[in-house]
């Protein structure tokens with residue numbers, strides 16, 4: 001049998017990591033990569049337990065393998081531990097209340113109409129490039145209060161900011177430049193909302209106060225708001241775009257499942273959960289262990305990087321019977337594709353809403369489609385996994 005080797009930057013592995021993840025779960029539940037200096041946990045239970053134990057598995061040195069120990073200042077909340085994390089999370093949770101999120105449904109539906117209506121009557125289109133990648137950035141931009149005329153440019157910057165060429169781990173000059181343009185733009189928006197507040201998240205963040213350990217209160221600084229906006233764009237655009245790409249691919253390949261959703265649209269929210277379990281858009285979360293810890297009989301030394309393979313956890317047969325079967329009616333209580341514990345995805349309800357509305361509007365217009373397999377193009381970063389191009393053929 002081949003030597004077991006897992007490398008999140010290897011394009012060949014990334015194309016279909018499931019056979020390797022399965023071997024890791026069975027043969028090396030605590031996997032060690034000497035070359036890239038990380039450990040990895042691949043079983044559902046281990047990923048869940050580590051996500052819950054934030055005292056041992058810290059996020060404070062970062063959660064992206066190639067950026068460990070090199071996090072921006074001030075750090076975005078995803079790269080913090082309590083008590084700093086608790087303070088930041090409490091502050092921004094208000095902007096993601098169920099009321100605020102569900103108020104976005106009409107806007108999401110309108111955006112779906114805008115992108116999907118022109119495709120009706122055509123013989124095919126690129127589901128991600130022409131729809132899936134556009135929708136989430138417009139939604140977050142609307143939430144933040146970015147003017148519509150600028151939203152497409154913002155999407156291009158965030159796309160370029162995250163892109164990595166084959167074998168490349170560091171951001172390219174083009175990525176760095178895109179990042180600078182993006183942050184300059186948001187800085188100007190903050191300055192504008194400071195002068196003229198509106199009814200948007202940016203103005204709300206500028207007005208809110210953070211309570212410190214000694215009980216005193218202070219406003220967020222522009223740098224902190226900039227960081228939070230950067231986090232929302234990075235965490236909320238690429239991930240939803242990948243989810244929608246997987247939806248087009250999996251429902252295209254499994255036409256029986258798509259037909260089931262046409263007959264029983266009430267199953268669509270469940271189908272979104274199954275899609276997330278089956279192909280996690282964000283399959284790798286890194287942590288640093290704060291003290292020596294024994295896992296599967298081996299001591300992982302303090303300071304080591306441990307990858308939590310949420311994408312593998314979703315296919316763990318120990319948790320999901322017949323885990324490699326894609327079934328939109330599968331019932332399960334939980335998955336870890338939005339993470340778990342204190343860093344559980346802040347945008348989960350928004351992502352679920354976008355997924356549901358996008359599928360409803362897609363199936364309403366396009367009950368049948370086929371994936372043009374030779375036209376598929378993957379997007380490669382160490383944090384999200386999925387497709388940048390998903391051409392579909394319409395009958």
Ligand code: HEM
Nearest residue numbers: 077078235236239240243285337338339343345346347351
């Ligand atoms: C299908 C779409 C999405 C997926 C698969 C996803 C996945 C995840 C995962 C796995 C984490 C945990 C990271 C960790 O434990 O280190 C996370 C955290 C986070 N997500 Fe999402 N996400 C999605 C959509 C969104 C959206 C739409 C937003 C915002 C609008 C968002 C904002 C965040 C933020 C701010 C965090 C950090 C939470 C914290 O540190 O407390 N995500 N997401």
